[in-house]
Amino acid sequence: MASRKISRTTFQRPTGTRDFYPLELLKRRYITETWRAVSIRHGFEEIDGPTFEHADLYTVKSGEGILSELFSFKRERGDKLYALRPEFTPTLARMYADKAASLPKPCRWFSIPSFFRAERPQRGRLREFMQWNCDVMGEGRETEMLLDPELSAPTNPLVAQDIGLASADTDVIEVLLSSLDSMGLAPGIVQCRLGDRRVFDTALRLGGHEQFVGDARMFDLVDKSSKLSSDKLVEASTAIGVSWNQLNTAMRQVEQELDAIVQSGGVVTDGLPLLVARKGLRELTEEEWRALGVDELFRLLPEATARGLGRWLRGDLSIVRGLAYYTGTVFEVLAEGERAIAGGGRYDNLIELFGGPPTPACGFGMGDVVLGNLLADHGLMPGASGDTSELMDAVHNITTGALGSVSLRPDVFVVSADEKADGDVIPLVAQLRRGVESDVWRERNGKPWDADRYVIPPMHARPTDKSTRKEDKLWKDAQRMRAKVFATVSEGGSVQLKNIDTREDVAPPSGGEWSANPTEENFVGQLFGCHGHLG
């Protein structure tokens, strides 16, 4: 018998990619299912697009230079150049622009696809990774409110905090921080640094660098500043002709004002006027006042604080983001020793750039690689010690709703009874989305995925985006969302609940009135799971 040589070819996993065996996939799902559950509870709808696009879609925004960082390819005998998607924003903008006229405004979309970048892999950066994107596009009422001169009047820049309206920026930051909370990333581990390109421009003016306002090189310099040594920083600054000391001092001054807002729990009476007085900018027209760019940040911070997010937030004007397309609010989630975990901001011109109508928009992206590293380093990844049942239970608890509603239909739709209760809607919605953690779990120092974490699990709660007070229109809005329960909150915290399908009142199990106060027995959140027809 002739000897036969078996030629065996071995194939290797491409550089920068990962194989997901059952255990690894489960860990990935712990992250992605948490993202999905949190997105749903905050009223975002999931979308997806093609894995590859025409390469033009990416070069139109960033120039031809980006091609070297794309995996691009052509069909056999074809001319068109395609590219695996390196990010979602162009696809999102394209999809939104295509259907803009028929889409509800605002439009809240999230996606959890994988992306591809032809870079050299290193810690926290691979060639294929997953990224969670959340975006709010085309705020309807919000835009009108901004145009209302009373809201940005110099005499009271904080008036918006009393209105209690949802703003797109706050919605986006809320869903972002809520995901960190879900995974146990407390403010001691991660921080959300908040900046604003227009406020940064203000700092430039205060620092005597007026000529650099809007200069992309400044964004680049400041974006890198935290990574460079002081010598190199001075060198880089001098290269474009600015004094780093002067600029830095101006930024810190503005930041102090921002910190004051956060630390005072959202009530600030004199922060901005003080700043203005100090710099002799008191004589401002309304137009100039708005150009300072502080009104948005000054509204956002108290709003976020009212939703229980203040402990993560910190104003930091050196957050400007490297990308050209941001126009206002910008933010990054940072942790010790890691590259940015998430980043995003407002991009009001981008939809238009992709052929849509002028559309205000705000969003962020969070990758699974850096997040996974961070969770593992802090003992916050289930199954890390090899305990597979822990991992299985964790994923099960998330996907079945034991750790919070994953109902695509809103569990509850919240409106105010009258003007006096307007300010109570958003905090209640935020509280319902956050849930109430149990004392046993807290005392035990339990893990984020433990089944007994919540006495009141987080719910899918939504406010209205409409400005109307007409009850029939609000009911229609609730029905359009396919919400289950209609909640009307009155001044003082009493709440009335109605089943939207039957229009019948829903009474608390132990009688009396529902309450917006999470410490009370009849807290609205109790309805979750205790009524079969609602769960």
Next chain:
RNA sequence: GUGGCUGUAGCUCAGCUUGGUUAGAGCACCAGGUUGUGAUCCUGGGGGUCGCGGGUUCAAAUCCCGUCAGUCACCCCA
């Protein structure tokens, strides 16, 4: 594209400086024994072209050159 480190059993690694028996350990796996759980414990066993190619040498896992892969950092960062 540039630089540092790493590559030895299925996994985690020791051995390399200073070349020299048959290349080792733990875990995992297989068999037998003990045993009132398929746990524990005891005994034995299988398993390695030392990433690949070339060079130096009587002799290379070890020294030299090349190459591939991984990883970290730089560049870049949507």
